Every structure is written in structure tokens, then in C-alpha cells.
Amino acid sequence: MVNWWQGDPILKAMDVATVYPEDYGAVCAAFGAAQAYLEGAEADGFPAHMCGYARNCLGYTARMIELGEIPPEAPMGGMPQPSLLLASGALCDARYKWFQALGRYLDAPLWVLELPHPGVKEGLMEGAGEGNIYFIAQQLREFISFLEKLLGRRMDWGRLDETVDSTMEMNRWWHRANELRRARPCPMHSRDFWSSMPASLYMANDPGETAGLYRQMYDEIKSRVDNKIGALKAPERYRLAFLELPPWHSLDFFNQLAERGWNFVIESWAYHPPRPLDLDRVSDPLERLARYSYHWLTGYYPKANQAEEWWGYFAYPYLEYVRDYQCDGVVLHPLLSCRTATNHLMMVRDRLMKKLKVPSLVIEGDIVDLKLFDPARALSQAEAFEETMDHYKKLRKEAGLGW
Amino acid sequence: MNKVKIFTAGIDLGSTMTKVLILDGEGKSRAQVTGATGAEHRRLANKVMAQALGQAGLSLEEIGYIVATGYGRVNVPFADCQVTELTCHARGVSHLFPSARTAIDIGGQDAKGLKIRDGKLVDFVMNDRCAAGTGRFLEVTAETLGLRLEELGELSLKAASKVEIGSTCTIFAQAEMVALLSQGRPLAEILAGLHQAIASRVVKMVTGLKIEADVVFTGGVAQNAAVVQAIKExxxxxxLVPDEPLFTGALGAALLAREIALKCLANGKTIPDKERRLEEARLYEDY
Known part of the structure; x- marks a missing residue:
């Protein structure tokens, strides 16, 4: 399970390969294979409003157990029987019970990592941040003890040190690549972001090698910026942010919008890597991981507080994104099976309108469940939204907002 | 083709009704016709158009530009372009009521709220994919009670009081209605409760747009006086309700067609032309 660079570098340093059911949920949706797994999970009694990734995973697992092997129809070779389940308490409330249930299906041990993210002002009190970092580092130490017992071998601390450095290097290049997307025309569309994101978020096999690939990607994007080559074949008429994960089953929707000149230039910050953090002086690799993950989730707190946007600490980063990437509009995609991804979006809509005069289009859907998304209706609303974006572009110019 | 007259047409292929409106060279309505969309008629927009042309005394070739709108707009082979119904409704409303800032439209299967400035659509909201509280809800109500659709509003306005209806879900409300009838509640009071429930649902939805006067109510459901009254309350x-609320989208489409045609002429260009035939739409599965 996605663990925001806490547990995976430790697993990699101990030669444990990781498979992510969220990522596989997106694969199943994109391959058109998810509906059968969703129905399987619902037949087992999981409610239809539960997380689409979780239902896909549980439905897939039930089928794998029923067959006694990886289901033959499973896209991209399926997911294997795991020897360990690693869950994370960060951001998502479905994870605890999802992985508990999965543990019962698979008869596999379960470990849960926490990533504190105090959504209250007290999180900025003196000593609170350091206390949280100490807590994270301590639980990573306990996780290593658990792994050593499970695997019957000791952690190679020198290797962990290198893996942690490679992880940060990987994300540094990925972050730099995304920074280039401020250019006009934007050289990289959100679809490319979503295709490339898993190597960072779900950590492909070797972070050092991934760092090299992201660097190559940076070079390619830089060359496109230098030569003013945009991501679209059509001229870039509108620059947009897409908030929350896309409907993986209906990605052609973005192609239709691209034909109209819609360039999606930035996405939800939760799927972006942390902004680079100088941790050269921190010698303990677990403390580096703790500081890094905590920075990813809470790094915006001081600026949100300074801007008197504390109440919207989860929404605040979008004020920066939309201004920095000069977006004409924002598409909000409330995921009907995910509260965490959805509950701040109306706050974002309100703040962007009040502070930046940037309108939002709400298109409800889901990451996996095809039944919850209506592409024809979404396209119809998108066409009408062009007039709204034109109107607010004029208002922003009158207000001297600069784009 | 005689471009000087610049007759234009809007065709609104809605989920329940297909509406055609033809404007003359001065932008005045020359013909307006409705027909049921239905499953079979989805491909027969040509028939409604032929009736409208007959009413106007024109041939298809004499229409300078045609804009199609509504959920079935892609199924109009003789249209010159397609424009979303949200945009067309905003245009239609602004034309009829230049002071309009907010519009509420309840059609056969959807409900929408529009925020309008200077004739432009600046924000909007739509119901989710459930048809609760739309025209379909009223149709089912009429069927359940053995009434004609047109009778619902008038009967409801005679109610001395109204019952509380808990849901605008078509299925749940139907069951609730049957239960209330069996309890002996007067029909008019049940209908008044239903109309209140529709109004409550749509007003809550549109409140997110920050409603500003003047408010215009359009769509087929705006023909129901009891819903109009409940929304006012x-x-x-x-x-404000147009004389012909059903035609607002088609009017907007015809006005947009006129704008496009006039803009072409003003820029010294010819109006984009194509060979037109009043043929049946070929749906995706036919290809």
C-alpha cells in the first residue's frame, strides 16, 4: 500500500519486492477488468460506496483464492500471493480495515505504519513537529525489527542509507521535471504525469535507476520548453489543473478535451513528490525518511498559516499551484468512493474563486468504478465551462492578477 | 441559398422532447414545434424539423445555419454545429429576460442552475445522474395516480395544506404516495407535497451558485404552476417564467446560429455551408 516513501525504501534495502494494490486498481480500471472484481467484492458483502481500489483488490483476491492461482484474465500478470502486507495510516481511512480484511483472505502478516498529519494549528507548536518525526523514526525502527524476525536476516544499514538517498534523488528529478510545466505552452499533460507517477509514488524496483529515467524525462521536457513545444497537437487554449485521481477507466475523455485545446498542467499535490529538502546533515537514514515523509505532508503548514488559510491546510497548496501554473480553470473530480480525496474539494473551489478568480468544474466519478462516471455528460459540461473560463479570464485581467 | 434572409434554426434534442425553433431574418420566431424524443425518435429529429419547416413555409436550404443542442445533439445530421445545452439555455434566458442573473431549468431527466452575466454563462450546477425531482418524476407520479401530466399542477394548487414527502427518489416517492393514499390523505395535498419536494431539491442545488435576482425558471417542468409557486416560496x-419555457434551449441554439451567421457575414466570409438532407440520424451502432 502506498506509504509515502516511509516503508518501501526499507523493504527495498532488504530485497523485498513490493506490489501496490492501488496501482493495480488503476491498471484493472484502465484495462476494463475492474467491474468483475468490484462485483466480486460486493458479492462478498463489501458496500458499493467503499473505496474502489479496496473493492477491486478484495474482489481480485477472492477470485485468486477461489481459483488457487492468479486469475488468467488479470491484466499485466496480476498480483501474486504476498508474504507480508504493509499498510499505511496516512491520509486514507479505508486502509486499516481494507488490509485487515485482506490479511484474513491471504493469511499473511500485516504491519501498519503511521504518518501523523495534525490538521490543527497546534501542529505548529514548538516541539510538535520534532515529536512527530521522533515517533515516525521510532516506528520505522520497530518495523525493521519485525522484518528482521520475519525474514531471518539483518538489515544492511549501509544499503538502506544508499536507498534512502536514491529515493530522494529520484523524487528531486521528478519534482524538477514537473516544475518545467509552468511554461507556456505546457510541455507535459496530466496524462503523462499519471503515467509516470507510479515509479515515484509506488516506487519501481530500483530508485537509483528511476532517478536516471526521471532525469532523462527532465531533459526531454526542458528541450520541449526551450523549443516551445506544447503537449497538445492543438493550440493550448486553456490551462487547467485536475484535482484528484482521474477516472482511469475513461482516459479518452482527456483526449477529447485536448482536441479542444485543454491542457492539464498540474494535478493534486498528494501525488506529487515533496519539494526538495536538504537533509545532508542528518546521518540516520530513518530520521531522513521520517523528516522527508513528514515534510511531504505538512510542509505547507507554515505558509498556509502565514497566508491566513490555515483552515484549508489541505486545500492551500492549490492556491500556489493555480497561480504558479497560471490555470484558467480547475476540474474537480470528487471520487464518490473516497472521502479523503473528496472532502476538501469544495473548499478548494471556494478559495480559488475568492482569492484568484479561477472557476472550477465539478465532475463526479470514481477512480475504478465505471458506473459512477458519465463521460458524455462530463464532456457536455466541459464545453459549457469554456465560456465560464473566458469570463473569469477577463475578470482576472481587470483585477490585475496577471493571467 | 438566399443568405440575405439568414433564417436560422435551433434544435434541442432533449431526453423527453425534441424542440425546433426557427428565427426569421430579424431574429423573430417564425416557427416552433415539439415532438417526443423517445427511444425510437432519437434518430428522427428530421421529422420534427420537417414539421417546423412546414410551419415556417421554408425549405431546409433556406435555413442559413442550424445549431443542435441537448443530450442528443450529436444525432442531428443536418445541423451545422453542436453546442451544449447549458450554453444554449443561458443564451435563450438572456434573450427573453436581459435582467436575468440566475436560471433554473428542469427538463425531462435533468435539472440545472445557471449563473448568467451579460448573456454569458459564468457558472452552473447540474443534478447528479439520478432523475429524482425532474420531469420524469412528475410523469411517474401522473401514471401512478391515473392523471394527465397537465392536471398535476392545477390540482395541487387546490390543496388546503400539504403533506411532507420525504424523498424525491422516483421509486421511493411512488411508494410513499401509495401509502399516503391508503391512509386517506387528499390527493391535492399529496401532490402539493410532491411539488414542494421538487422545489426544495432544486433550490438547494442552485443555492450553491449564490442565487441572484432576477431568477428565471425554464424547461418543461416550468409549465407546472404548482412547481413555479413552490419555487417562489x-x-x-x-x-420569471417565459411564455414557452420548453423552447428556451432551442431559442438559445437558434440565436447562437444567428450570431455565427452574422459574424461570418460581418467578417466578409460566407456562412459555412454544407449539403443538407433531412435524413434520419445514424447512431453509433449503425456504423
Whole structure:
């Protein structure tokens, strides 16, 4: 399970390969294979409003157990029987019970990592941040003890040190690549972001090698910026942010919008890597991981507080994104099976309108469940939204907002 | 083709009704016709168009530009372009009521709220994919009670009081209605409760747009006087209703067609032309 660079570098340093059911949920949706797994999970009694990734995973697992092997129809070779389940308490409330249930299906041990993210002002009190970092580092130490017992071998601390450095290097290049997307025309569309994101978020096999690939990607994007080559074949008429994960089953929707000149230039910050953090002086690799993950989730707190946007600490980063990437509009995609991804979006809509005069289009859907998304209706609303974006572009110019 | 006259047409292929409106060279309505969309008629927009042309005394070739709108707009082979119904409704409303800032439209299967400035659509909201509280809801109500659709509003306005209806879900409300009838509640009071429930649902939805007067109410459901009354009560002020609320989208489409045609002529260009035939739409599965 996605663990925001806490547990995976430790697993990699101990030669444990990781498979992510969220990522596989997106694969199943994109391959058109998810509906059968969703129905399987619902037949087992999981409610239809539960997380689409979780239902896909549980439905897939039930089928794998029923067959006694990886289901033959499973896209991209399926997911294997795991020897360990690693869950994370960060951001998502479905994870605890999802992985508990999965543990019962698979008869596999379960470990849960926490990533504190105090959504209250007290999180900025003196000593609170350091206390949280100490807590994270301590639980990573306990996780290593658990792994050593499970695997019957000791952690190679020198290797962990290198893996942690490679992880940060990987994300540094990925972050730099995304920074280039401020250019006009934007050289990289959100679809490319979503295709490339898993190597960072779900950590492909070797972070050092991934760092090299992201660097190559940076070079390619830089060359496109230098030569003013945009991501679209059509001229870039509108620059947009897409908030929350896309409907993986209906990605052609973005192609239709691209034909109209819609360039999606930035996405939800939760799927972006942390902004680079100088941790050269921190010698303990677990403390580096703790500081890094905590920075990813809470790094915006001081600026949100300074801007008197504390109440919207989860929404605040979008004020920066939309201004920095000069977006004409924002598409909000409330995921009907995910509260965490959805509950701040109306706050974002309100703040962007009040502070930046940037309108939002709400298109409800889901990451996996095809039944919850209506592409024809979404396209119809998108066409009408062009007039709204034109109107607010004029208002922003009158207000001297600069784009 | 005689381009000087610049007759234009809007065709609104809605989920329940297909509406065609033809404007003359001065932008005045020359013909307006409705027909049921239905499953079979989805491909027969040509028939409604032929009736409208007959009413106007024109041939298809004499129409300078045609804009199709509504959920079935892609199924109009003789249209010159397609424009979303949200944009067309905003245009239609602004034309009829230049002071309009907010519009509420309840059609056969959807409900929408529009925020309008200077004739432009600046924000909007739509119901989710459930048809609760739309025209379909009223159709089912009429069927359940053995009434004609047109009778619902009039009967409801005779109610001395109204019952509380808990849901605008078509299925749940139907069951609730049957239960209330069996309890002996007067029909008029049940209908008044249903109309209140529709108004409550749509006003809550549109409130997110920050409703500003003047408010205009359009769509087929705006023909129901009881819903109009209930919306006024919920809003706490008057709402404007066009004489022909069903045609607002088609009117907007015809006006947009006129704008496009006039802009071409003003720029010294010819109006985009194509060979037109009043043929049946070929749906995706036919290809």
C-alpha cells in the first residue's frame, strides 16, 4: 500500500519486492477488468460506496483464492500471493480495515505504519513537529525489527542509507521535471504525469535507476520548453489543473478535451513528490525518511498559516499551484468512493474563486468504478465551462492578477 | 441559398422532447414545434424539423445555419454545429429576460442552475445522474395516480395544506404516495407535497451558485404552476417564467446560429455551408 516513501525504501534495502494494490486498481480500471472484481467484492458483502481500489483488490483476491492461482484474465500478470502486507495510516481511512480484511483472505502478516498529519494549528507548536518525526523514526525502527524476525536476516544499514538517498534523488528529478510545466505552452499533460507517477509514488524496483529515467524525462521536457513545444497537437487554449485521481477507466475523455485545446498542467499535490529538502546533515537514514515523509505532508503548514488559510491546510497548496501554473480553470473530480480525496474539494473551489478568480468544474466519478462516471455528460459540461473560463479570464485581467 | 434572409434554426434534442425553433431574418420566431424524443425518435429529429419547416413555409436550404443542442445533439445530421445545452439555455434566458442573473431549468431527466452575466454563462450546477425531482418524476407520479401530466399542477394548487414527502427518489416517492393514499390523505395535498419536494431539491442545488435576482425558471417542468409557486416560496421572491419555457434551449441554439451567421457575414466570409438532407440520424451502432 502506498506509504509515502516511509516503508518501501526499507523493504527495498532488504530485497523485498513490493506490489501496490492501488496501482493495480488503476491498471484493472484502465484495462476494463475492474467491474468483475468490484462485483466480486460486493458479492462478498463489501458496500458499493467503499473505496474502489479496496473493492477491486478484495474482489481480485477472492477470485485468486477461489481459483488457487492468479486469475488468467488479470491484466499485466496480476498480483501474486504476498508474504507480508504493509499498510499505511496516512491520509486514507479505508486502509486499516481494507488490509485487515485482506490479511484474513491471504493469511499473511500485516504491519501498519503511521504518518501523523495534525490538521490543527497546534501542529505548529514548538516541539510538535520534532515529536512527530521522533515517533515516525521510532516506528520505522520497530518495523525493521519485525522484518528482521520475519525474514531471518539483518538489515544492511549501509544499503538502506544508499536507498534512502536514491529515493530522494529520484523524487528531486521528478519534482524538477514537473516544475518545467509552468511554461507556456505546457510541455507535459496530466496524462503523462499519471503515467509516470507510479515509479515515484509506488516506487519501481530500483530508485537509483528511476532517478536516471526521471532525469532523462527532465531533459526531454526542458528541450520541449526551450523549443516551445506544447503537449497538445492543438493550440493550448486553456490551462487547467485536475484535482484528484482521474477516472482511469475513461482516459479518452482527456483526449477529447485536448482536441479542444485543454491542457492539464498540474494535478493534486498528494501525488506529487515533496519539494526538495536538504537533509545532508542528518546521518540516520530513518530520521531522513521520517523528516522527508513528514515534510511531504505538512510542509505547507507554515505558509498556509502565514497566508491566513490555515483552515484549508489541505486545500492551500492549490492556491500556489493555480497561480504558479497560471490555470484558467480547475476540474474537480470528487471520487464518490473516497472521502479523503473528496472532502476538501469544495473548499478548494471556494478559495480559488475568492482569492484568484479561477472557476472550477465539478465532475463526479470514481477512480475504478465505471458506473459512477458519465463521460458524455462530463464532456457536455466541459464545453459549457469554456465560456465560464473566458469570463473569469477577463475578470482576472481587470483585477490585475496577471493571467 | 438566399443568405440575405439568414433564417436560422435551433434544435434541442432533449431526453423527453425534441424542440425546433426557427428565427426569421430579424431574429423573430417564425416557427416552433415539439415532438417526443423517445427511444425510437432519437434518430428522427428530421421529422420534427420537417414539421417546423412546414410551419415556417421554408425549405431546409433556406435555413442559413442550424445549431443542435441537448443530450442528443450529436444525432442531428443536418445541423451545422453542436453546442451544449447549458450554453444554449443561458443564451435563450438572456434573450427573453436581459435582467436575468440566475436560471433554473428542469427538463425531462435533468435539472440545472445557471449563473448568467451579460448573456454569458459564468457558472452552473447540474443534478447528479439520478432523475429524482425532474420531469420524469412528475410523469411517474401522473401514471401512478391515473392523471394527465397537465392536471398535476392545477390540482395541487387546490390543496388546503400539504403533506411532507420525504424523498424525491422516483421509486421511493411512488411508494410513499401509495401509502399516503391508503391512509386517506387528499390527493391535492399529496401532490402539493410532491411539488414542494421538487422545489426544495432544486433550490438547494442552485443555492450553491449564490442565487441572484432576477431568477428565471425554464424547461418543461416550468409549465407546472404548482412547481413555479413552490419555487417562489422556497426562494422567497418572484421568478420569471417565459411564455414557452420548453423552447428556451432551442431559442438559445437558434440565436447562437444567428450570431455565427452574422459574424461570418460581418467578417466578409460566407456562412459555412454544407449539403443538407433531412435524413434520419445514424447512431453509433449503425456504423
Amino acid at each position: 422556497k426562494l422567497g421572491h418572484d421568478v
